[in-house]
Amino acid sequence: MSLGCFRTLCDSLETNYGLRSTLNVRIEESVAMFLRICGHNEVQRDVGLRFGKTQETVKRKFFEVLKATELLACDFIITPRRQELLRIPNRLLMDSKYWPFFSGFVGEMDGVHICVKVKPELQEMYWNRHGRTSFNNMAICDLNILFTYVWNGAPGSCHDTAVLTMAQDNDAEFPLPPADKYYVVDSGYPNKQGFLALYRSSRNMFVRYHMLQFHNGPPSQNKQELFN
Template sequence: MSSNRRRNTNPSRRANPSEITTPPTETTVRAFRICQLRSQDPNNLSYEERVELWNLENEQFEELVIQPALAYYDRYFQRAPAQTDGGLGWRNIWHRLQHDVAACLQLLRMSLPCFTTLCNMLQTNYGLQPTLNISIEESVAMFLQICGHNEVQKDVGLRFGRNQETVQRKFREVLTATELLACDYIRTPTRQELYRIPERLQVDRRYWPYFSGFVGAMDETHVCVKVKPGLQGMYWNRHDNASLNIMAICDLNMLFTYIWNGTPGSCHDTDVLQMAQQSETEFPLPPSDKYYLVDSGYPNKQGFLAPYRSSRNRVMRYHMSQFHSGPPPRNKHELFNQCHASLCSVIERTFGVWKKKWRILSDFPRYNVQIQKRVVMATVGLHNFIRISNFSNADFADVMTETNNNQNLSMILVTWMQQR
């Protein structure tokens, strides 16, 4: 029946748009009155009209200029209210860490005694100071949480009961102190120290005396980084992401002894080594009878011992996975490559522990190039600190257990090859 209803087609009954009016707002009335008063000659205005115009202009200026400026300041510059709970979030976390060893290793990436020693050292030797409401332990814990789990600073603030501005400020303070710690714990060996033969090398029958000139293993790894679109081509690596090419040297104790930090990810390993030798006057170049073990990506020259490479007529196996999944070494060159890869794998294990412990290095980058470079040095220093401190750590223990199993298998293969 609704379709049969007659529509009202009388133009006189339609609504006139001019008749649809909304009540004027206070701003509109004020603006109209100001225009009305300004249109008159100022000399003809009475005293009451002049006072009225002055008041209306002040109200208009406050509404159009002052109030938006104050709102912008409150939104982007005003600090959040001070916390009145006295760090309740951190107190709950601290109570949990003291009674749960696994939670401490998960959150801080180190044991509680190691964490306490680190906090005392950062305060005593490297200038990190507490504030009225935040202790050294809480500041360092927030920094370790960000580096260990690559969490957003806002989420860390919610967990610790702090605002984001406080977390960001403490992150930078601890980062600066940790960089100073890294300068002391990443010790580049002197020339006299390079002449010393590592004790662990002498007692290992697989390598001694065949690799008597070994002073360390050198390799590169990539660390994710965030760059501007115009610079992505420079930092784009073969894994299809932007990164920094980090070249490092380590010893048999899985300690970093040298770091070349900040080369764009598109650079080849040989170019990075060349830049380090030309730019760094203190590059630890080995003596004439010593050498670093390097993989096939580096040149085989004085001071750097690379494995046998495959040629057009002959295929040479090198990686340990090729020996584990295939037959034993078929000749003396593959036997050398197998022992070379086994000894040189210490740098790969060191990189593995380092990146496993600090996920900020391999997950989605949240900081620019300069901050990421500083984070690399800080986490390398923390890696050496944990290793030197002799406190038990599950990451190093797992790697050492796996290494011992691989060493037993390699020893069987070497003995079998020598008996042939």
């Protein structure tokens, strides 16, 4: 995080969400300790040593910043209603690179593994294919790269498709696309109504998938690679 972004975050949490400095801990310290724990997976003891604070202070300040950050998230992550999903964004209409080819686009969906420390008896559930314990979080963003939905906390052992199923089955607010709309997704998700995924290589055919793979030349004439 850049210094300017960090200062803006601290100012916003103070001005809009009630975070306050105390006699011994400034807002900047509280937010920095919070980010070390969330962003770098540090334990309270190590953070306390780094900032010269007791573990009790680190724990208390962590939850103060967490409370303020949850309020901030509620303002910034706004799930669109059905009528909003039916509208075509002006930015899409004005972009000849994507219009009318992506006329049904309402957002991008992807998952990210967030490393976490868990109790030994729970490690099997949270162990992911990268050999670490994690949450598999799913997020949706719109054409402006603004988050519109987050499903948080699925165990790292869950496949992306399983996380999507959890969100659809357990959250009445999940923004399912209208009949003629779709989210752009990678091949970790199903290619079905409402979800437009790419092709990957099979046993019988090599298909370039990632953008970097196309630096060696234009797509071949097979339909899968042209589609990608």
